[in-house]
Amino acid sequence: MRIKPATVAVGFAALLIFAGFVALGVWQIHRRTWKLALIEQVDARAHAMPVAPPGPGARVTAANDAYRRVVVRGVFLNDSETLVRAATALGSGYWVMTPLRTRDMVVLVNRGYVSPEQRTAHARPQGEQTVTGYLRITEPGGGFLRRNDPARNAWYSRDVAAIARARGIQAAPYFIDADRVGESAPVGGLTVIAFPNNHLVYMLTWFALAGLTIVGFGVFVRQGRRKAAA
Template sequence: MSLRVKGFLFFIAAITLFQAGLGFWQWQRMGEKEAFLAGIAAAAKAPPRPLGEARLWDRVTVTGRFVHERSSYVRTSRPEPKPGVQAGRTLLGSGFGVFVMTPFITRLCGADGKCALINIYVNRGFLPTRADGRLPPFDRPTEPVTLTGFLRPTESAGFFPPHNDPQRQVWFFRSTDEMARLTGLPGAETLEQARVQYSRFIDLQAAPDAVDPPYGVEVEAFLAAIPNNHFQYALTWWGLALTNVVVLTFFLASRRRRGTSAV
């Protein structure tokens, strides 16, 4: 067997082991993601926690005031309900629209009993836009309100378009740190400060009697929006590894037949 063929076999073996390892890693990630989603589902059934005691992805309750004049609007869309499936409130407004991201002034109390006023963004939910892209009128309460929702981390843009354009106030991701710095919220003088102060936001949970937009999120929709594709990824990597094995088997069999024929 020539050195060239040995190098080829070594390369294929290394790639196959690497792909198989990635498959097992994705299988492990699937278990972790399922446990993560189960934890969120359990938190959704438990009483909401005060913001000062909550961790990311907990359901929380806060009382305070909206700062409507510093809202940001994140472009999004909602699919049409499938035929024969009753649409929930979160899907009543299908088509193009925005997520209404509004700063919320509330009181944050620590374990030592000390409290301070803070700003945290609240995703009030989906607001369908008109055909010309303009925002329709929607409720902007000025009095103190008590909200319940899910505490989640700020979003970051991916490698591929579309990307946020903060200077034009065009948003495709809920990057609350950038929003806070652009709108001049306290504690967001620099992007580094904003990333600490505004590293999380609240997804408002839909009220049972809510009928008007913007629509908050329901638990089922909230869980469905968190991707869990690790099973498909594992099958893909294992399928590639198996393909290598099959191709290598045919390659070696072909070489053996040629060697036998030469004899």
Template structure:
């Protein structure tokens, strides 16, 4: 082998090895993430329990709960659903023996009338959730006009005089036909590790190809 080829060959093999190791690491991360998502799905669909006295945002995230009380007026948060269009998430207050928490009743199309709230006790089955929907690009709510652009739980709770606790409904009895429940699931949790792995492995192939081409040019230049 030409001595001029040794250093480029080493550089090419080491670079490819690093890229392959990054792809392998992403595959391990993929396996870990799929296990986590399976655990979350199992937790979401477990049998509901009574609403805890002091829910913890970490320990009780996605906890399935059931609660009974009276629905009081709340707010509507601008939202959209794929293949359905624009609308609102209907966030009301559930008064249960004096305890007030928030309930995400579901999605209401822009053109639809939500109809009257159930007159009397309702039973909610859903999951506790602390949405993370607010960033520096999210407009602040115009409370006077009733324009809300995200489920900012602390602000909503303060405005409605309720605990900063949100139940995302899976089932409401009696139901409101115009409002479609949007229960929590794991689909919104990012899982891009497979794409990352493919990217790293593809780069490794390109790296090896470029190394081979460079070595070939060196060899031709010395013939």
């Protein structure tokens, strides 16, 4: 039986579409493997004993350092405090970002959440303090649809470099989410460690579409044969 040019063209298109869907499915397999490894690494860091944070000049990356448990001693520079807009389980308010001067560096500490009513009336520890928490990676730029505006002292993300420039200090390129200390504001310990992992669903979707492409081409060929035989 002579194969019609239209069948060849549709078959070639179906093959390309099938290959594309399969490639996307395989890509999601690799993405899922990477995500599971990342979750395992972060979980191990987050439940390890606290260690000293990276010192001045250390190279800090999300892949190697995010959510590492750290402990550090120093004195809070309360006059350089910065309030950053926050949406938390306790409601909308602010993160209190305060520089901590240690023996060899300054590091920004997210001391926790305060409500709008507490933005000026919250605890400011004096003297040397011990801070335990999670190492966090800087959040440059701003929040969703809102850019940080240092000139107006309006902050929507915890952008370490920008906050340090605005306060005239040199700080480590990361910040620390402090654990909760006491019952008064700021309320620490609100770090959310969660990574969306929908790659299995995406993988099955792409492979299902690849299968449907073959089925669709088979239906097309069968209908063509029926018309030719009629």
